[in-house]
Amino acid sequence: MMNERLLFPSEPSVYHLNDIAVIRLEGPDAIKYLHGQVTCDVTALAPGQSTLGAHCTPKGKVLAIFRLVRREQDLLLIYKKELTDIQLAEFKKYAVFSKVSITDISEQYHVTGIAGTGTDNWLNNTVHGNANEIKLQVAADRWLMLSEKQPPLTLSLPEQPAADWYGLDILDGIPQLSKRTQAEFIPQALNLQALHAISFTKGCYTGQEIIARAKYRGANNRALFILQGHSAKPVTTDTVLERQIGEQWRGTGTILDVWQKQEQVLLSVVLASDTQHDSLFRVENDPDTNFTIIPLPYPLD
Missing domain, CATH: 3.30.1360.120 (Probable tRNA modification gtpase trme; domain 1)
Structure with missing residues (x-):
């Protein structure tokens, strides 16, 4: 580990x-x-x-x-x-x-x-x-x-x-958007409620109705996860991840940010919020890579 x-x-x-x-x-x-x-x-x-x-x-x-x-x-x-x-x-x-x-x-x-x-x-x-x-x-x-x-x-x-500063962001569970992921996710899918970046009592603001619905009606089904693992090849935000389901591997999630030094890799990834914490991941069609989930430094609602 x-x-x-x-x-x-x-x-x-x-x-x-x-x-x-x-x-x-x-x-x-x-x-x-x-x-x-x-x-x-x-x-x-x-x-x-x-x-x-x-x-x-x-x-x-x-x-x-x-x-x-x-x-x-x-x-x-x-x-x-x-x-x-x-x-x-x-x-x-x-x-x-x-x-x-x-x-x-x-x-x-x-x-x-x-x-x-x-x-x-x-x-x-x-x-x-x-x-x-x-x-x-x-x-x-x-x-x-x-x-x-x-x-x-x-x-x-x-x-x-x-690059190491943003690696620390990954470990601290702080999301970083890029142009590729801009306007793709609601705040709760990025764990911003756990980072005290959302007020649910302040009144109206742009997007407030949908963000409030995600909280009070359970309309959000995604969350930010931290993955760690190894890859001999470069991993980027364009890399496709797969999760093991039984004996099969299926595409999953969106990579927000990557820190990589030689074969050691940290990933900030948006996944289905009910993803099991013992799930195994790899780069698409690459059995020589492997990633697992590590705990977030804060609780999620």
């Missing part, structure tokens, strides 16, 4: 995340407008607080999963750059009716991950020169940091590959 701490450094380490977008919302209606667009409760955040959330289509399908930061004068959304074309177009569609401006300010910020044993203490005891740094805790000893590019950020820490 793969060591679940396989990717976790023994000391605070830095990951340069160049594929992250930073979107700013500002104006008198910014909070009200965003509150009516996304799954999380924007009005419940005080300045300096953050939360996970999702922006969905009217049919309740997730366009982007983001981290939201409320500041004194504006709101920041942090998520994968490759999602911005479709997501921002949808976001701005109704903004013309509100006093809010929505701007991609990614070029103004460095986005870095910091993780490793002792990171919480290191951040608490380290004073940085940039007053505009934003620190967001992802998990124990794991943080995202936003810092304005001027003055440049300098961290005297060992560097780790950005």
